[in-house]
Amino acid sequence: MNDFLKHLRQNRTTAQKCGSGRPRTARTAANIDDVNDLVLRQEEAPQTHRTIRQISRETGIHRSSVERIIRHDLLLKCVKKRHAHELLEANCITRLTRAKQELRKFPGHAVDFVFFSDEKVFTVAPPVNLQNDRVYVSRSTKKREIAADRLLRTRPTFSKSLMVSVAVSKLGCTDLIFVELGVKVDGAYYRDVVLRQQMLPAIEQLAGDVYVFQQDNVPAHRARATIEFLRCETPAFIPPDLWSANSSDLSPVDYCIWGRVQQCVYQKPMKDVDELKQRLVEVWSGLWQTVVDDTIDE
Numbered sequence: 001m002n003d004f005l006k007h008l009r010q011n012r013t014t015a016q017k018c019g020s021g022r023p024r025t026a027r028t029a030a031n032i033d034d035v036n037d038l039v040l041r042q043e044e045a046p047q048t049h050r051t052i053r054q055i056s057r058e059t060g061i062h063r064s065s066v067e068r069i070i071r072h073d074l075l076l077k078c079v080k081k082r083h084a085h086e087l088l089e090a091n092c093i094t095r096l097t098r099a100k101q102e103l104r105k106f107p108g109h110a111v112d113f114v115f116f117s118d119e120k121v122f123t124v125a126p127p128v129n130l131q132n133d134r135v136y137v138s139r140s141t142k143k144r145e146i147a148a149d150r151l152l153r154t155r156p157t158f159s160k161s162l163m164v165s166v167a168v169s170k171l172g173c174t175d176l177i178f179v180e181l182g183v184k185v186d187g188a189y190y191r192d193v194v195l196r197q198q199m200l201p202a203i204e205q206l207a208g209d210v211y212v213f214q215q216d217n218v219p220a221h222r223a224r225a226t227i228e229f230l231r232c233e234t235p236a237f238i239p240p241d242l243w244s245a246n247s248s249d250l251s252p253v254d255y256c257i258w259g260r261v262q263q264c265v266y267q268k269p270m271k272d273v274d275e276l277k278q279r280l281v282e283v284w285s286g287l288w289q290t291v292v293d294d295t296i297d298e
Contacts (some may be wrong), residue, residue, distance in 0.1 A: 018212065026065035027073060034059050035069045039076065085257075095244045100244045114212040114238075115174075115203050117167040118253035119185075124276050125159035126266035133146070158285075160273045164280060166195055168253055168292045169204055174202035176284050178277060187223035200233060215239040217245055225234060253296040260291065 038050045038058065052070070056063040070076050087095070106114070135150050143151075163179035177198045179185055203211055213234045215221045230237045248296070249255050255262040264283040270276050 011174075012181050026061050028071055030072050031059065031061055032286055033066075035061070035066055036074055039070060039074065055248070087155040091245075094286060095247070098242050098244050102238065104141060105242070106236075108239070108279070109269070110212060112170045112209065112211060114296075115169040115171075115207070116212055116214045116252050116296070117165065117199065118216065119165045120165050120258050121217075122262070122265065122276060123159040123161040126269070126272060127262070151204050160276075162273060162276055162280070162297050165199065166253065166284075167199055167213075168257060168296075169207070170293050170296060172206040172289070173287070173292060174199060174206070176280055183272070186219055187220045187226050190220040191226055195229070196233070199294055209235050211235060214251070216251065217243060233282055252292065252298075256295040256298075257287070257292065261287070 035055060038055045045166075050058070052063055052066050055061075056066050059066070070078075135146065135151065137146060162181075163185065165177040165179065177194060179189075179194070183189060200213075203213070211234075213230060214237070216239050220226065226238060244250065252255045261280070261283050264278050264286075265276070270279060
């Protein structure tokens with residue numbers, strides 16, 4: 001405290017003199033350049049990413065110093081990559097062409113009348129992201145000394161599952177349509193059971209005979225018999241030659257709504273398929289229409 005007051009009286013400031021303090025031994029200009037080369041190398045050479053541990057090993061700089069160089073000297077932060085479908089130049093041209101054709105056929109105000117449909121498989125065992133599932137132990141504890149039941153997250157090899165189909169729009173949403181257990185959803189089942197008996201009658205009850213039906217490009221959907229069925233049984237639908245492949249971002253159900261449902265369904269563990277089905281119905285009945293509207297607007 002005395003040294004601090006003396007410094008304040010002499011210099012009339014609390015700032016340190018230039019060059020005072022602990023000298024930099026690791027964060028030198030040469031080391032900063034070396035770290036910068038290794039960190040940013042992936043921009044010109046993809047798939048050559050180096051972790052902080054690898055950079056530390058290659059340069060001989062302590063890992064904590066590498067972190068400080070990246071954060072304070074280079075002013076960089078780490079952004080995690082995500083998986084996505086690769087779009088070649090031909091794919092981009094096709095997406096742009098189809099989008100323009102689709103907008104000409106279905107202008108912006110027609111979006112309110114589009115029923116977006118999609119299917120998803122839900123399992124009794126919840127999906128797990130092990131990346132953030134950690135166990136903390138004392139520093140003196142070795143990994144082999146930790147009980148196996150604390151380190152292993154077990155699940156059945158083949159968890160029971162349900163396939164669910166639904167259609168949503170700004171005019172309303174259908175109830176969940178459950179595919180019968182053990183049934184393979186081919187073109188015939190999709191047309192005769194999912195569409196004819198359940199989904200299309202539910203849509204007509206909500207919208208009458210003024211709506212546009214949308215589906216993705218899975219084989220059962222783009223079968224010739226299915227396309228002919230939709231051409232005869234719906235006022236309008238978006239055919240496969242207008243819907244871009246690998247375009248989950250264009251479907252509100254796949255883009256957002258299934259994720260919200262999954263997050264609510266797996267808040268508590270379930271014992272069997274019947275409980276999973278009940279949980280899905282409860283979550284779906286509690287989904288607000290405003291959530292659907294906002295997702296479609298996005």
